[in-house]
Each structure stands twice: as structure tokens, then as C-alpha cells.
Amino acid sequence: xxxxAPVLILGAKSGMGxxxxxxxxxxxxxxxxxxxxxxxxxxxxxxxxxxHDVPVSLHEFDALxxxxxxxxxxxxxxxxxxxxxxxxxxxxxxxxxxxxxxxARVMRSNFEGPALLLGExxxxxxxxxxxxxxxxxxxxxERGRKSNYVYGAAKxxxxxxxxxxxxxLTGSGVQVTTVIPGFVSTDMIAGKKxxxxxxxSPQEAAxxxxxxxxKGRDVIYVKGRWRLVMAVIRSLPESVxxxxxx
Numbered sequence: 001x002x003x004x005a006p007v008l009i010l011g012a013k014s015g016m017g018x019x020x021x022x023x024x025x026x027x028x029x030x031x032x033x034x035x036x037x038x039x040x041x042x043x044x045x046x047x048x049x050x051x052h053d054v055p056v057s058l059h060e061f062d063a064l065x066x067x068x069x070x071x072x073x074x075x076x077x078x079x080x081x082x083x084x085x086x087x088x089x090x091x092x093x094x095x096x097x098x099x100x101x102x103x104a105r106v107m108r109s110n111f112e113g114p115a116l117l118l119g120e121x122x123x124x125x126x127x128x129x130x131x132x133x134x135x136x137x138x139x140x141x142e143r144g145r146k147s148n149y150v151y152g153a154a155k156x157x158x159x160x161x162x163x164x165x166x167x168x169l170t171g172s173g174v175q176v177t178t179v180i181p182g183f184v185s186t187d188m189i190a191g192k193k194x195x196x197x198x199x200x201s202p203q204e205a206a207x208x209x210x211x212x213x214x215k216g217r218d219v220i221y222v223k224g225r226w227r228l229v230m231a232v233i234r235s236l237p238e239s240v241x242x243x244x245x246x
Contacts, residue, residue, distance in 0.1 A: 004028035004054075005081030010061060010117065011035060015186025016136060017086035018044060019206035024082070025052035027210065032076055034061035063087045063113025064105070069120060082213065083121045084134040085114045088155075090188050096150040103150050110154035115161045122165055122174065129173040134213055135162045136179045142230045145246065166218060177212060178219045181205050182226040198223060 007024040011017045012033035021031050025048050033041050038058045049056040061072050073079075091106040118133055125131030140148050141155030159178055166176035183189060183199040200208075205222045212220035221227050236244070 004030070006030045006032055006076075006078045007082040007084065008032045008034060008076065008080035008121075010083065010085045010114070011063070011087035012038070012041060012044075014086045014088070015188070015202045016181065016184055016205050016209075017084070019202035020084055020086065020209055021048055021056075022052070023203075023206035023210045024084075025054045025056070028052070028054060029082070030055040030057075030078070032057050032059055032080060034059040034072065036060070036062045063109055063117070066113060066116050069117045073117075073120065073124070079124065079128070081130065082132045082134065083118065083125075084136070084209070084213075085118055086136050087114045088136065088138075088188075090148070090151055093146075093148050093150060106150050107154045110151060111157040111161070114158060118161075118165070122169060122176075125174040126169060126172050131173070132175045132177065132213055133162075133165065134177045134179060134209065136181060136209075137162065139180055139182050139226055139230055142180075143233050143241070147246070175213075175216055177217055179209055179212075179222070180219065180226060180230075181222045184222065198226065198229070 004027060007029045009017050009021045009031065012021060012035040021033060025031050031048055031054060033045060033056065035041060038060050041058055045056045045058055057077055059072055059076065087109065089106060089109045091102060096103040096106050114135065118135060122133060125133065135158060137159045138155040140152035141159045144152050162176055162178045169176055181200065183194040184205045185199055185201055200222045208222045209220060
């Protein structure tokens with residue numbers, strides 16, 4: 001890409017969303033930060049703009065408010081060339097098992113909202129004949145586990161959506177990238193013990209994402225060893241897997 005084009009960050013308050021905003025801004029891209037209560041990102045907006053000397057704008061966005069998505073896109077100062085979706089909540093599996101409203105919140109936040117918005121963006125990019133769509137999914141979507149299967153099921157749906165979108169848009173000038181980050185030391189996993197070799201910093205994740213997107217990768221594993229780990233987990237027979245406790 002010769003001239004840095006605007007990058008829209010959906011879910012900009014997340015640790016990875018903000019890290020990606022800095023990483024793209026460091027390469028000269030104007031940044032559009034979209035999130036709920038987005039005015040709370042005013043200090044981050046000023047920091048990114050000052051540190052990287054790029055325009056940064058704020059846009060109110062709620063993944064659960066699907067009726068307002070089109071208006072949010074229409075109100076952007078410039079249509080982005082790259083749209084990165086870092087929207088997602090982990091929630092508590094125990095709550096989601098017993099509270100239908102909580103399960104719906106987790107499913108809608110991780111699948112319905114992101115998929116609907118990226119679908120609308122895909123249509124706009126396809127009509128223009130260019131653009132890059134980046135969806136941050138999860139290793140949790142590769143096999144359901146008792147510890148987080150509501151979240152994992154939503155991410156599995158999101159991964160499948162991105163795969164189908166990529167298949168549909170091949171040859172259209174629009175690139176679709178699925179990010180499988182594994183553990184990233186953000187607020188989402190605060191207080192949880194994760195193995196260091198499988199845990200990335202937000203900056204490490206952002207650098208891997210920007211590098212992979214610029215190279216036109218279809219799927220990005222932030223830490224490559226996750227490919228092997230998940231290949232092993234996916235290959236376990238159900239009779240064995242249902243007895244595991246991880």
C-alpha cells in the first residue's frame with residue numbers, strides 16, 4: 001500500500017484494539033476509533049495523534065445496537081481502507097450456563113454484532129473494489145470446551161463467517177483476514193494463569209496483525225505454536241476429549 005489509508009478500529013477500548021491503533025498509526029495511517037462511550041478514549045486519541053502525527057477521530061459504536069451501525073459508517077470522515085474488529089467479551093461461563101440473557105450478550109457481542117457490521121463493510125468494500133477486513137477471533141472457536149463453550153461457540157461462528165466472507169470476496173479486491181491470537185495479556189484474561197510460551201503482549205499481537213495484514217495473510221496465529229496446539233486438540237477423539245479438564 002503506497003499511501004497510508006484510514007484504519008477503522010472497532011472495539012477500540014480493548015487492549016488489542018488500542019495496540020493495533022498504535023501499530024497502524026506508527027506506519028502513518030489515519031485512525032478511526034469506534035467503541036461504546038467513546039469519549040472515554042479522548043486521552044488515547046490525543047496520545048496516538050501526538051505520538052504518531054496522524055489524524056485520529058472518535059466514533060460511537062455498540063456491537064449490540066445493530067440498528068445504528070449503518071449510520072456510524074456513513075458518519076465516518078473518510079471511508080476506511082482497513083477495518084479491524086476487536087470487539088468481544090469473555091463473560092463467565094457459569095453465568096452464561098444459567099442466565100439466558102448473559103448467554104445472549106456473550107453470543108451477540110462475539111458473533112452477531114461483529115458479523116453484521118463486517119458484512120455491511122464488506123458490501124461497501126466490494127462495491128469499491130478494495131479494502132481489508134480483519135476479524136479477531138479466538139482459539140476457543142476451534143473446539144468447544146466446558147470452561148468457555150458459550151464464548152467459544154460464538155467465536156467459532158465468527159471464524160466461519162470470516163472464512164465464508166473470504167471465499168466470497170476472492171478476486172474482488174477485498175482481503176479478509178482472520179486473527180487467532182491465543183492468550184494475550186489484556187484485561188480480558190486479567191487474573192488468569194496462562195503459560196508464558198503461549199501468551200503474547202498486546203504490542204506483540206498488534207505487530208503480528210499489522211505485519212500479516214500487510215502481507216495479505218488469510219489467517220494469522222499471533223504465536224505460531226498455537227497452530228500445533230490446536231491441531232492436536234482438534235484431533236483428539238471425542239471419547240478422549242470429553243474426559244479432559246482444560
